[in-house]
Amino acid sequence: MAAELERCREQLRNSSFREQSDPLSLVCSKVPPQLGACIRSSFINSNRRTHGRRYDNFFKTIASGVFFLSPVAYWHLKLQLDFPSESTLENFVTDWPRFPGCTQSSIKSLEIRSRGFTFEQKFVSVSCDEMSLKCHLQYDRKFDRVIGIEDYGDENRTSRLATTAMTIMVQGIGGEPWSHPFAYFFVKGSCKGDVLKKYIFEAITQLQNIGLIPCHFVCDQGTNFQNFASLLGVSASRPFFNVNGKEVYFFYDSPHLIKSSRNCLQNLKNTVFFQNSRVSWSDIVHFYETDSKSSYRCAHKLTDAHIYPRLNSRLKY
Numbered sequence: 001m002a003a004e005l006e007r008c009r010e011q012l013r014n015s016s017f018r019e020q021s022d023p024l025s026l027v028c029s030k031v032p033p034q035l036g037a038c039i040r041s042s043f044i045n046s047n048r049r050t051h052g053r054r055y056d057n058f059f060k061t062i063a064s065g066v067f068f069l070s071p072v073a074y075w076h077l078k079l080q081l082d083f084p085s086e087s088t089l090e091n092f093v094t095d096w097p098r099f100p101g102c103t104q105s106s107i108k109s110l111e112i113r114s115r116g117f118t119f120e121q122k123f124v125s126v127s128c129d130e131m132s133l134k135c136h137l138q139y140d141r142k143f144d145r146v147i148g149i150e151d152y153g154d155e156n157r158t159s160r161l162a163t164t165a166m167t168i169m170v171q172g173i174g175g176e177p178w179s180h181p182f183a184y185f186f187v188k189g190s191c192k193g194d195v196l197k198k199y200i201f202e203a204i205t206q207l208q209n210i211g212l213i214p215c216h217f218v219c220d221q222g223t224n225f226q227n228f229a230s231l232l233g234v235s236a237s238r239p240f241f242n243v244n245g246k247e248v249y250f251f252y253d254s255p256h257l258i259k260s261s262r263n264c265l266q267n268l269k270n271t272v273f274f275q276n277s278r279v280s281w282s283d284i285v286h287f288y289e290t291d292s293k294s295s296y297r298c299a300h301k302l303t304d305a306h307i308y309p310r311l312n313s314r315l316k317y
Helices: 002-013 015-021 023-029 033-044 057-069 071-081 086-094 104-113 193-209 223-231 254-266 281-292
Strands: 123-132 138-140 145-147 149-151 157-161 164-172 179-187 213-219 240-243 246-252 272-274 277-279
Touching (some): 033 071, 057 071, 057 086, 057 104, 123 193, 193 240, 254 281
Antiparallel strands (some): 123 164, 164 179, 240 246, 272 277
8 A cells, every 4th residue: 555655746846747637738739839838828818818818939929820811700709709809919019129130039030920821822023222311320239239330230239339220121022012021131331242241142042942932122212222123134135043943033113203204304415215106204294384274184293393303302302
């Protein structure tokens, strides 16, 4: 009898035995990990108040993926399985470290979002743009970093003050439209063409690794992007470049192309022909002056700033 009692005590001390004797753990071990996490979280939070519920990071990651795929489906699951609120998911994603460059947190968030995409939804567009910044330094106590200096996210971090922020955006072009900020960089001046090539190729490679299909790249007509296109051999007869054996078509964004066309027409030194007919800016001016006097305008959004732009307006409109 004493030997049998000692054996029972030894089994109780064994943690693995206690886990096997736990009905909840036994049920969760028989189903896929994602479903098991939902069952465990629903059971633990069933008797708790709404503001007293707690969720682990694995379950929040699953919930974030469901929310990205279908907010309507998430709303129904939230009623049945006690999913966390939308604000909880926003705080969870916000707490991910957002350092410059193609970070793992950014890649992970997009990988979660793309789960369950159809083949058409995996086709994406990659766009890149720059904006000017005021020079400013700030110390991040949480990560012990100085923000505001030139930083590309990897070891390429200098002591020069950043004057430009360069961002890379990913947008879906198949199915429902969506946008996802993928990476950003702090740059001194404009990013050079060879540096652009390095980080844009890195971003496209990361997108390919998570199953997405980048099919075209969009940028403005800055001199650094023109240099980037020249380095890749992009031309009218070859409007694409290759990344890991896959063709990615190169586009200048349409607003800048329209603006450049307008500036070209305004320059009297240029002669433009369309369908064997000469195109003149004076024809557009005549149309605008006639239309602006009409009670029912055909081009009501056109203003004097578009037709008679000043030097600064030529860059904006």
